[in-house]
Amino acid sequence: MRRVAVIGVGQSLYGVRSDVTMQELAWEAVKEALEDAGVTQRDVDISVVGNVGTRGYELMPAQPVNDYIGMTPKGPIRVEMACATGLVALTVGYNLIASGSAEVVLAVGVEKMTEVDTPTSLAVGGRAGNYLWEFHFYGTTMPAGYALYATAHMAKFGTTEEHMALVAVKNHYYGSLNPKAHFQHTVTVEEVLKSRPIAWPIKLLDSSPISDGTAAAILASEDAVRKYKIDTPVWIAGIGYANDTPLLTRRKDYTTFQATRLAAEMAYKKAGIEPRDVEVANVHDAFTIAEIIAYEDLGFVKKGEGPKLIAEGQTYAGGKVAVNIDGGLKAKGHPLGATGLGMIYELTKQLREERSGPRQAPLKKYIALAHNVAGVGPVSYVVVLRR
Numbered sequence: 001m002r003r004v005a006v007i008g009v010g011q012s013l014y015g016v017r018s019d020v021t022m023q024e025l026a027w028e029a030v031k032e033a034l035e036d037a038g039v040t041q042r043d044v045d046i047s048v049v050g051n052v053g054t055r056g057y058e059l060m061p062a063q064p065v066n067d068y069i070g071m072t073p074k075g076p077i078r079v080e081m082a083c084a085t086g087l088v089a090l091t092v093g094y095n096l097i098a099s100g101s102a103e104v105v106l107a108v109g110v111e112k113m114t115e116v117d118t119p120t121s122l123a124v125g126g127r128a129g130n131y132l133w134e135f136h137f138y139g140t141t142m143p144a145g146y147a148l149y150a151t152a153h154m155a156k157f158g159t160t161e162e163h164m165a166l167v168a169v170k171n172h173y174y175g176s177l178n179p180k181a182h183f184q185h186t187v188t189v190e191e192v193l194k195s196r197p198i199a200w201p202i203k204l205l206d207s208s209p210i211s212d213g214t215a216a217a218i219l220a221s222e223d224a225v226r227k228y229k230i231d232t233p234v235w236i237a238g239i240g241y242a243n244d245t246p247l248l249t250r251r252k253d254y255t256t257f258q259a260t261r262l263a264a265e266m267a268y269k270k271a272g273i274e275p276r277d278v279e280v281a282n283v284h285d286a287f288t289i290a291e292i293i294a295y296e297d298l299g300f301v302k303k304g305e306g307p308k309l310i311a312e313g314q315t316y317a318g319g320k321v322a323v324n325i326d327g328g329l330k331a332k333g334h335p336l337g338a339t340g341l342g343m344i345y346e347l348t349k350q351l352r353e354e355r356s357g358p359r360q361a362p363l364k365k366y367i368a369l370a371h372n373v374a375g376v377g378p379v380s381y382v383v384v385l386r387r
C-alpha cells in the first residue's frame, strides 16, 4: 500500500445557504481546496462525491456536482453512509491512491438540508436507521435515540445535564471564533439547561442543527506530493471503520458505541499510536452526550470519566486533548454529507498550524483524529492524521 497525504482542503460557510444551488455550494469547497493544493481539475484523476440526499428528491447528486465543478470527463464515484458520508468519501479516495489506481483524488461532501422541513430531511431523505424497526414502529428519531444513551449514561455514571451543557458551551465558544460556523454566538450553561426540550434530557442547545454546507479534500500519492512541491503534506496515518446493528432493540449497552471502539482500535493500530498521542480531535457531537461518550470510546479517558474530562475543561485547546475547537457539529453545523470532510478541513489547518490564538491547538507530536458516525451509532469511521 502507498502512503496518502491531504494536500489541499476547503470548506464553505455552513448554515442556511438558500443563496446557492447544491452544485454552486460544492464548488465553494472544491475551489478553495484546489487553490490550497496548487492544482487544477486537470491534475485530479477522479472525484468522490459524498451526499446523503436529505432533500429526498435528488437521486443522482454526484453527476451534476462533478460536472459543475469542472471534472468532466473524469469521475465521479458517489458515496453515501448517512452522517458518516464525509469520512467514507475520504476512505474511498485513500484506497484509490494507496492501491495505485490514482495519483490525485478529490473528495467532496455536500448537503442541502434546509430546503425541506426537519422530519423530511432526517426521517425521509436522510434516514440513517432502519425504517421498519426504528422509524415506522417505534418512531425513534435521532434525538430520541441519543436520549436513550444519555439517560443510560446518567444512570450508570452520574452524568448530569450540566455536564452535557458544558459541551455545548465549549463548542459554541469555538463556533463564535469560526467565521465559517453555522452558529457564531456563545451560550451559557443556564441557557442550555433552559432551552426547549427535544427528547429529554436532550434539549435544543444539546443538538446539532440542520445545516447546508460543503467541504473538500485533495488527496495525493507520495509521488504527487513531490511533483506538486507540497511543503506541508498531512499524512493519513490510519483509518478504522466498524459496524453495529442499527436495531436499538438488539444493543446490549447504551453507554458506549461498539462501532466507535472497534473503529478506533483499528485506526490506532494502523497508525501505530496510542489514544494519548492524539493532540487535537474532531469527534461526532451530533448531540452533546455523543461527545462525552466519544471521549471514552476513543480512549481519551476510561469508561465513565467523560463527564469529568469536560467538567475540568480538559478538551479546550491547551487541555489534555483539544476537541471540536472549530465548533463541532453542535455549533459549526452538521450538513451530513460534508461533516466528516469538514473535520479533515479543520484538522489539516490545525496540523499545519494555520489557526491563531485560542483557535490553534498546541502541538508536539502533530497527531490529529477525526471521528464520524452514522445514525444512532451503527457505523463509525476514525481517521488518524499526522504531519
Ligand SMILES: CC(=O)SCCNC(=O)CCNC(=O)[C@H](O)C(C)(C)COP(=O)(O)OP(=O)(O)OC[C@H]1O[C@@H](n2cnc3c(N)ncnc32)[C@H](O)[C@@H]1OP(=O)(O)O
Pocket: 083, 118, 122, 142, 143, 183, 198, 203, 204, 205, 206, 207, 208, 209, 210, 286, 334, 373, 374, 375, 376, 377
Ligand atoms: C449520527 C448523527 O449525526 S445523528 C444527527 C443527525 N442530525 C440531527 O439529528 C439534527 C438534530 N437537530 C434537529 O433535528 C433540529 O435542529 C431540532 C429538532 C433540534 C430543532 O429543529 P426545529 O425545532 O425545527 O427548529 P427550527 O429550525 O424551527 O429553529 C428554531 C430556532 O432554533 C434555532 N435552532 C435550531 N436548531 C438549533 C440547534 N441545534 N442549536 C441551536 N439553535 C438551534 C434556529 O436557528 C431558530 O432560531 P431563530 O428562531 O432565532 O431563527
